[in-house]
Structures are given as structure tokens and as C-alpha cells.
Amino acid sequence: MFKKGLAIFVAMFVLCTGFFPLKPVQAATSVTKYVTATTLNVRSGPGTTYKIITTVKKYQAVTVSETRGSWDKITVGSTTGWASNQYLTTKNMAEGLKTVGNNKQLILVTANGYNTSNAEIRTFERNSLGKWVPVLTTTGYIGKYGFATAADMREGGKRSPIGKYSIGTTFGRYANPGTKMPYRKITSDDVWVDDPTSKLYNTWQSRSKTQGQWNSAENMNIAAYTYGFVINYNTQRTPYKGSAIFFHIGSGYTLGCTATSQTNVVNILKWLDPNKNPVIIQTPIDELNKY
Numbered sequence: 001m002f003k004k005g006l007a008i009f010v011a012m013f014v015l016c017t018g019f020f021p022l023k024p025v026q027a028a029t030s031v032t033k034y035v036t037a038t039t040l041n042v043r044s045g046p047g048t049t050y051k052i053i054t055t056v057k058k059y060q061a062v063t064v065s066e067t068r069g070s071w072d073k074i075t076v077g078s079t080t081g082w083a084s085n086q087y088l089t090t091k092n093m094a095e096g097l098k099t100v101g102n103n104k105q106l107i108l109v110t111a112n113g114y115n116t117s118n119a120e121i122r123t124f125e126r127n128s129l130g131k132w133v134p135v136l137t138t139t140g141y142i143g144k145y146g147f148a149t150a151a152d153m154r155e156g157g158k159r160s161p162i163g164k165y166s167i168g169t170t171f172g173r174y175a176n177p178g179t180k181m182p183y184r185k186i187t188s189d190d191v192w193v194d195d196p197t198s199k200l201y202n203t204w205q206s207r208s209k210t211q212g213q214w215n216s217a218e219n220m221n222i223a224a225y226t227y228g229f230v231i232n233y234n235t236q237r238t239p240y241k242g243s244a245i246f247f248h249i250g251s252g253y254t255l256g257c258t259a260t261s262q263t264n265v266v267n268i269l270k271w272l273d274p275n276k277n278p279v280i281i282q283t284p285i286d287e288l289n290k291y
Contacts, residue, residue, distance in 0.1 A: 030065045032134075033072070037087035046071035046082045053081045059093045059110075059285060061137065094124040094132035097281075099164055099291045104276035106132065107167075107247075107268065109258050110285040115146040117253035120285075121260055123268060125276070135271065140260035144253040147284055153234075153242045155196050158255050161233050161245060164281045164291060168230030169204070170269055171220075177227060179269040186225060191217035192244040202234055202243035224248050227265045229272075231258070231280055247280070258282065 035056050043050040046068045056062060056076050062083070066073035072085040094106055104126040111119045121140040124132040148159035169184050176183040184204075191207045193200040198214035205217065228248030234241050242256060247268075250259025258280075272278050281291050 030063050031090065032061055032092075033064050033074070033085075033088040033090055034092055035060045035062065035087060036089050040083055040087050042074065042076065042079065042081040042083050044081055046073070050082065054079050056083075057112075059288075061092070061134070062088070064088070092124070092132060092134055093122065093288065094134075096289070097291050100279065100281075102277060103279045105271070105273060105278035107278065107280040109140065109142065109280065109282040110288065111142060111147060113146070113284050113286070114148070117141050117144055117146060119258065121258070121264070123271065125271075136264070136267065138260060138264050140258060140264070141250055141253050142258055142282070143256045147282065150241075155194065155240050155242055157242070160254065160256050160258060160282060161231075161242060162283045162287070163233070164279055166232045167272060167278045167280060168232045170227075170229040170272070171225065172227040173221060173225065174227075177266050177269055179272055181229065181269070181272050181274055186220045188221050190220035192220055193217045194243045196239040196243075201239060202237045204230075218244050224250055224259070227262065227269060229269065 035058050038058050040056050041052045042054045042056060044053050060076065062074040062076045064072045064074050067085065070085055071082045072088055074081065074083050093108060100106055106124045108122045108124065109119050119140045119142045121138050122134065123136040125135055127133050142160035144158040146159060147162045148157060149162060153159065153161050167181065170179045170181045171184045171186055173186045175185065189207050190204065192204055193202065193214045195201060195214040195216045200210060200214055207217065225246070225248055228246050231245045231247055233245040234243065246257045247265070248257055248259055249262045249265050283291065
């Protein structure tokens with residue numbers, strides 16, 4: 001009887017006063033942000049007096065679950081802590097690029113400087129609003145001695161070229177894995193001419209049909225090329241400026257190509273769409289603003 005009377009009282013109070021009890025505060029939806037500082041400290045609490053528990057690098061993605069003033073509670077990998085939101089932005093790496101206005105798919109290969117073979121590989125696609133949306137983030141490898149500028153690229157230099165390039169023929173030693181791009185199945189007769197003195201320099205050729213027209217050529221029928229695509233570098237075929245620059249399968253440094261796991265390569269091949277004018281940009285991360 002008491003509970004019923006109390007309920008009637010509350011109802012009458014609400015009707016007469018117009019007061020409605022406040023709803024419980026809902027937890028904020030987590031958002032993805034990206035680091036803008038070269039190195040960002042993550043602390044155990046929201047302030048500089050708290051212990052540093054880890055650091056994150058520029059452009060790395062973090063998940064923000066809570067904000068207290070100028071501090072965001074972030075999760076990166078398996079670690080959760082607090083970081084100054086002065087150095088966090090909702091804009092991803094692709095959104096600030098100036099040279100991709102006509103492209104709807106982007107592969108971004110970055111490294112921490114010129115002299116490392118370790119790289120980060122990220123893919124992005126424009127949504128219906130024209131915004132770049134991250135699709136894949138993974139690790140990969142470039143040339144044994146890192147990146148090279150256009151001036152420094154040379155045949156046999158074991159460096160990968162920096163720059164923005166269109167995507168060439170996709171390829172593999174087996175049937176098309178599902179790419180929409182032009183696909184070519186490799187045979188035991190296929191070679192890529194890497195002889196700078198040959199008129200066929202930096203082209204895919206039939207060994208049997210071109211024998212005698214070059215002094216050296218790379219065999220295409222190898223495990224690294226089980227799946228991959230041609231990066232359209234040195235399409236003018238300037239002698240000695242480098243040849244056979246591919247995106248292919250690999251678990252360590254390359255001789256000038258870009259590599260990642262077979263799963264990643266196949267997923268990227270399936271994702272690529274010629275109607276979206278895909279491109280690849282390769283650069284030290286500190287020089288991303290050039291693109």
C-alpha cells in the first residue's frame with residue numbers, strides 16, 4: 001500500500017512541477033584518433049605527474065574511450081592509459097594529403113627514415129562523403145637499405161623508391177585470386193629484364209622469345225611472386241634507374257620492392273578496383289607532407 005501511494009505521489013509531483021528525473025549518464029562512444037606528436041607519452045592517469053606506461057609514434061591510431069579536460073583515456077594494443085589530447089586528432093594520415101584528389105583507393109607505405117627495411121603498410125578508401133576511411137594497417141618490408149630518392153635510385157642498389165605511383169599489372173603463379181585489376185598468370189617462361197643496356201629494360205618478357213636481347217633478367221616464377229602487383233616505377237625505362245619494382249609476398253627485407261604476408265597481399269589484390277584509380281605512396285613518414 002505504501003509503495004502504491006509513493007508511486008501516485010511521484011506521478012503527481014512530476015505532473016505538477018514538470019520535473020523529470022535525470023537519465024543515467026551513458027558512456028561515451030569510443031572514437032579513433034591519430035597521434036600528431038613525433039612521440040606521445042601515455043600515462044597511468046590524466047596528468048603529467050602520473051607515470052609513463054608506454055609511448056606511441058606519430059600517425060599511430062588509438063581508441064579514445066573517455067575525456068577529462070585536456071586528457072584522453074586511450075587504448076593502444078593491450079595497453080590503456082591517458083594522453084594529452086593536444087596531440088591527438090580524428091584526421092587519419094590520408095586526409096591531409098594534397099596529391100590524391102583524383103584517387104579513391106590509396107596504399108601508403110611509410111618507414112621511420114630512409115635507412116630501415118621495416119615499414120608500415122596502410123590502405124584507405126574514400127567513402128560516399130569523399131572522406132578517407134582506413135581499411136588495413138599492417139607491417140611490411142622495403143629494400144634492404146631502406147628508401148631512396150629518385151636521384152639515388154639505381155639498378156642493384158637494394159633500395160625502394162619513394163614517390164607516388166600507379167598500380168600496374170597484378171600477377172601470380174596461380175589463378176586470379178579475385179582481383180578486379182588486370183591479372184597475369186606467371187609461367188616458367190616469364191622473366192623481367194633488368195639489363196640496363198637492353199632495349200627491353202624494365203619490362204616483362206618471354207624468355208624463349210627474347211633470348212639474346214638481354215644479358216640479365218629476373219625469373220618471375222618464384223615463391224615471392226606467388227601473388228603481387230607491379231609498382232609503376234621508372235615507366236620511362238631510364239637505364240640504370242632501377243627495374244622490377246613490385247609489391248609482393250615476403251617476411252623480410254627486399255631488393256627494392258615492397259613486401260608483406262601472403263594474406264595481406266591477397267586481401268589487397270581483392271580490394272583493388274581499377275574504377276577507383278588506386279595509387280601507392282612510399283615515403284619516410286617525416287616527409288609525408290610532400291604528398
